[in-house]
Amino acid sequence: MVATLQLDQVGVRYGKQEVLSGVTTPVLKGGEVTAVIGPNAAGKSSLFRRIAGLLDGPGDIRIDDAALRHASSNVCYMPQDTSVNTVLTVYESVLLARKQGAPRKVTDEDLQEVDRILFSLRIEEIAFKGLNELSGGQRQLVSLAQVLVREPKILLLDEPTSALDLHRQVEVLALIRSLAREREICVVLAIHDLNQVLRVADRVMVIDAGTMVTCGPVESVITPTLLQNIYRVDGRIERCSRLCPHVIIDGPLEAA
Amino acid sequence: MAHSPAIAMVKGRGAYHVLVQRKKLVLLALAVILILSVIADLGLGPARYSMHEVVLALMGSPEVSEQISVVIWDIRMPVALMAVVVGAALSAAGAQMQTILNNPLASPFTLGISAAASFGASVALVFGVGFLPWAIDYVVSINALVMAMAAALFIHFMSQRRGVTVETIVLLGITLVFTFNALLALVQYLASEQALSAVVFWTMGSLTRATWPKLAITTAVVAVSLPLFMRRAWALTALRLGDDKAASFGVNVRWLRLETMMIISLLAAVPVAFVGTIGFIGLVGPHIARMLVGEDQRYFLPASVLSGAAILSLTSVISKSIVPGTIFPIGIITALVGVPFLFSLIMSTRRRAW
Numbered sequence: 037m038v039a040t041l042q043l044d045q046v047g048v049r050y051g052k053q054e055v056l057s058g059v060t061t062p063v064l065k066g067g068e069v070t071a072v073i074g075p076n077a078a079g080k081s082s083l084f085r086r087i088a089g090l091l092d093g094p095g096d097i098r099i100d101d102a103a104l105r106h107a108s109s110n111v112c113y114m115p116q117d118t119s120v121n122t123v124l125t126v127y128e129s130v131l132l133a134r135k136q137g138a139p140r141k142v143t144d145e146d147l148q149e150v151d152r153i154l155f156s157l158r159i160e161e162i163a164f165k166g167l168n169e170l171s172g173g174q175r176q177l178v179s180l181a182q183v184l185v186r187e188p189k190i191l192l193l194d195e196p197t198s199a200l201d202l203h204r205q206v207e208v209l210a211l212i213r214s215l216a217r218e219r220e221i222c223v224v225l226a227i228h229d230l231n232q233v234l235r236v237a238d239r240v241m242v243i244d245a246g247t248m249v250t251c252g253p254v255e256s257v258i259t260p261t262l263l264q265n266i267y268r269v270d271g272r273i274e275r276c277s278r279l280c281p282h283v284i285i286d287g288p289l290e291a292a
Numbered sequence: 293m294a295h296s297p298a299i300a301m302v303k304g305r306g307a308y309h310v311l312v313q314r315k316k317l318v319l320l321a322l323a324v325i326l327i328l329s330v331i332a333d334l335g336l337g338p339a340r341y342s343m344h345e346v347v348l349a350l351m352g353s354p355e356v357s358e359q360i361s362v363v364i365w366d367i368r369m370p371v372a373l374m375a376v377v378v379g380a381a382l383s384a385a386g387a388q389m390q391t392i393l394n395n396p397l398a399s400p401f402t403l404g405i406s407a408a409a410s411f412g413a414s415v416a417l418v419f420g421v422g423f424l425p426w427a428i429d430y431v432v433s434i435n436a437l438v439m440a441m442a443a444a445l446f447i448h449f450m451s452q453r454r455g456v457t458v459e460t461i462v463l464l465g466i467t468l469v470f471t472f473n474a475l476l477a478l479v480q481y482l483a484s485e486q487a488l489s490a491v492v493f494w495t496m497g498s499l500t501r502a503t504w505p506k507l508a509i510t511t512a513v514v515a516v517s518l519p520l521f522m523r524r525a526w527a528l529t530a531l532r533l534g535d536d537k538a539a540s541f542g543v544n545v546r547w548l549r550l551e552t553m554m555i556i557s558l559l560a561a562v563p564v565a566f567v568g569t570i571g572f573i574g575l576v577g578p579h580i581a582r583m584l585v586g587e588d589q590r591y592f593l594p595a596s597v598l599s600g601a602a603i604l605s606l607t608s609v610i611s612k613s614i615v616p617g618t619i620f621p622i623g624i625i626t627a628l629v630g631v632p633f634l635f636s637l638i639m640s641t642r643r644r645a646w
Contacts, residue, residue, distance in 0.1 A: 088540045113540035121394075122532040123586045127308055129533060132588070135526045136541035144305075151304040163304050164311070166586075182537070 038066035038220050039100065039110075039189035041087070046095030048082040056082045059095070059248040061241065066189060066220035069213055071227055071237035071254070074266065078243045080226045081116055084192045087224070088113035099190060112188035116195045116226075118179040120167045126178050127163040130154065133182035153185045156211060172199035180208065184215065191216075193225040197232070205229075209236045230258055230283045242266060255281060264289055315591040318584045322598035326376065329605040333372040334364050336612040337619075374502035375608040375622070376601040377510045378563040379573050383600020384514070385559040386574025387581065387593060388521060391528055392549045393451055395458045399574035400560035403461070404468025405443050406571065409564035411472040411479070412439030414491045418483040429506065433565035440561035441554065443468055448553045452546070497568035497623025499608060506566045513562045517555045518597065524548065525589035532587055570623045572630025573600050579633075 041064045047057035056079035064070050072080050085091045088111055099110060124132070130150045131142065138146075154160040159177050162170065170178065176199045183191060193212070197205040213236050216223045227233055233240055233254060240257045242249040244266050250257055255273075263271040263283070270286040334350075335341040341349075341360060349356045349364045386399035393403075400406045416435035446468070451461050480491055521528065527548055530538040539545045563570065577600030578592075584599075585591040604622070607629065611620040 085536070088536075090536060090539050111540070113536070115534065115536040115540075117534070117536075120533055123582050124529070124532065124588060125311070125586070127304065127311075128586070128588050131308075132526060132529050132533070133537075133541060136530055136538075136543060140523075140526065147305045147308060150308075154304060160304055164307055179537075182533070183540075186541070 037100075039222050040065050040098075041100075041190050041222050041224070042098045043087070044096040044098065046083070046086060046093065046097060048079065048086045048091050048093040050091075054093075054246070055079055056086070056093070056243075056246050059083060059241075059243070061251050064222050064224065064239070066222045067217055068238045069216050069223045069225065069236055070239045070241060070251075071225055071233040072241045072243060073227065073230065073233060074243035074249075075245075079246045080243055081194055083243065084113060084115075084194045084224070084226065087111065088192055110188070111190045111192065112183040112186050113192040114179050114183045114194060114196055116198070118172075118175040118199075120175070122167055124167050125164050126159065126167060126170070126181075127154070129167055129178060130181045130185050134185045136186075149185055149187075153181045157181050157184075157208070173201065173204060176200060177204070177208070187219070188221060190222045191224070193223065195226050195228070197227065197229075205232065206235075212236070234258060234281050234283065258283065315585045315588075315595075319591065319594055319598060322584075322595060322602060326598055326602040326605060329602055329609060330372050330376060332609050333375065333605055333612075334368050336609060337363070337368060338617055339363065340616075370502045370504050370507050371499045372605070372608065374499050374507050374510065374567060375604045377507065377514055378499070378567055378570065379577070379601040379604025380597045381510065381514050381517075381559045381563050381600075382570065382573040382604075383577025383581075383596045384518060384521065384593065385556045386600075387578035387596035388528070388552050388556050389574070390578055391531060391587075391589075392552050393447075393458070393461055394532075395461055396579075397462050397575070398465075399572075399578075400440075400556070401569075401571035401574055402469075403443075403447055403465030404472060405440050405447075405557060405560045406564055406569050406574075407469045407472035407476070408443035409436040409440040409561045410495055410569050411476045412436040412561075413494060413565050413568075414476055414479045414483075417490055417494065418479050418487045429566075433509070433562060436565035437558065437561040439472075440564070441557040443472070444553050444557035444560075448550060452549075493621070494568040495623075496621035497570040497626070498619075498621040499567050500619060501567055510562050510566060513558055517559050518593070520555055521552070521589070521593055524552075525593065528552070529587060529589045529592075568621075568623060570604070570626055572626045572634065573604055576600075576630055576633050577603055 043059050043061045046059040048055050072083065074080055082091060086093055087097055127150060130153060131146060134146055134149060135142065154163055157177050157180060159174065159181065162174060167178065176196060180196055197208055200208060209232055212223060215221060237254050239252065240254050241251040242257060242262065249266065258273060260272055263269050268289045270289050272284045272286065273281050274284055276282055331343055331346050335343060335346045345356055345360060346364060349361050382400060389398040389400065389403065390396060412435040413432045416432040420431045447461065447464060450456060450464055480488055483491060527543045530541055530543050531545065535545050578596045580599045581592055581595035585595045607622055607625050611622050611625045614620060
């Protein structure tokens with residue numbers, strides 16, 4: 037059975053203040069990639085933390101998957117902030133992520149999986165560097181390795197590529213997409229680059245000012261109207277010579 | 293998943309095994325230092341015995357005189373072992389405080405837990421002697437424990453509030469140290485002359501008060517606490533990656549912190565109750581361990597325990613060697629050695645992680 041995730045009128049409250057409300061999605065299935073877009077401070081990170089169980093709020097989060105060993109490895113969340121101040125090597129930190137909630141003893145299978153993940157993200161060269169010696173981009177890749185090594189069924193990634201160079205962005209997003217397909221992971225990721233969204237996502241959810249604006253197939257959601265209403269920029273969606281859609285920005289919208 | 297050459301993958305695993313072996317060797321080396329230090333400690337005192345004599349006496353060899361045997365086993369052994377157990381307890385408490393508060397300056401001493409325990413102990417010492425003279429050791433310990441737990445809970449709940457930073461916790465700890473020192477001074481002011489000298493000696497910290505029953509209790513506390521920490525080794529290490537990440541790995545962050553804080557206050561209070569205030573071990577031990585083996589709790593905790601024990605045991609050796617025949621209160625020595633270390637730590641924190 038494939039894992040599914042469905043949100044029904046989900047919101048987030050900090051004390052009495054409601055920072056997010058009314059997020060409702062269709063059933064998001066394993067194997068699909070859903071992008072969450074929206075301006076800064078729209079409530080994207082709050083939504084991720086709510087789904088991951090770190091925040092309280094109204095609404096229902098329905099996660100369905102029968103074939104899981106540990107409840108905790110159901111959902112894996114990669115926070116936006118990857119800064120750490122600890123004396124651990126990359127390898128240890130990834131192994132550590134895998135061992136949470138698992139039997140204490142490190143098995144050969146654990147080590148093989150760590151090696152495989154580090155290799156697939158091409159960070160095996162920095163495996164024995166300290167986490168505090170890494171660059172922002174390297175930290176992001178390690179953080180991604182930490183969630184992937186847990187073999188999650190539902191993967192929440194909060195801006196996983198924001199610190200990466202263009203080549204790494206394309207590479208990592210392609211990896212996430214292929215992992216989603218191969219391992220039937222239901223991926224939800226926040227990302228700002230709309231062209232990357234068009235390349236990687238099956239579905240896109242738009243969040244603005246604490247509410248969900250829409251959730252649907254990528255090409256029907258990312259339109260010139262969306263660019264105007266949500267981002268206040270003038271732009272077009274055009275197909276390139278290979279017929280892939282691209283967002284072209286003409287300039288900021290004049291203040292009305 | 294990209295298919296990868298097997299060589300690169302085996303390299304990672306192999307290097308990890310080497311790393312683990314190295315850490316185990318470090319633990320072994322620390323243990324050897326500790327054992328040598330204990331043997332040296334047993335040989336020192338008003339009468340000095342060579343290492344050879346000490347080892348023979350320990351093995352119950354008939355070659356050493358009855359008198360040496362008695363001195364080593366009945367007089368010096370409880371003190372020497374107390375140094376080991378107290379050092380281990382304080383260092384483990386400091387290590388876990390630094391872990392759960394995400395704070396390199398956290399230790400029972402710097403955050404006021406030890407001061408609270410001293411206050412509790414002194415109250416019992418000054419006012420309790422009249423009521424239960426036969427059980428005074430235990431009343432003192434229980435009072436120290438209650439106050440230490442209260443201080444630990446205070447720090448814990450304050451650290452849970454929103455907007456509380458690493459610096460705030462240190463400042464809070466300083467206010468606790470001042471408060472309890474003032475209260476301690478008040479108790480001293482009110483105390484009878486006889487009780488006063490007991491309290492003053494207490495605040496200096498001295499291992500010479502060690503007896504077999506006290507040693508047994510402290511050992512029991514350490515023996516119960518350490519496995520509890522080890523069982524949570526993976527979760528405690530995960531805390532170092534940040535709360536959000538640890539929580540998303542399924543760690544119950546709040547509960548783990550509270551539980552750990554309770555065990556810490558037990559580990560910090562019992563030594564204070566029995567041997568008085570001994571500072572800096574809880575700060576220095578974990579830092580040495582971190583430099584040697586990193587922060588994977590499976591090695592970090594044992595390394596902290598061993599280095600804390602070794603430092604206090606070595607300090608005990610020093611406290612007997614400065615003026616032959618005189619034993620300086622060990623709290624004075626640890627503070628004198630600890631202050632320069634703390635200073636260098638503060639000056640270097642900006643340059644590297646911890």
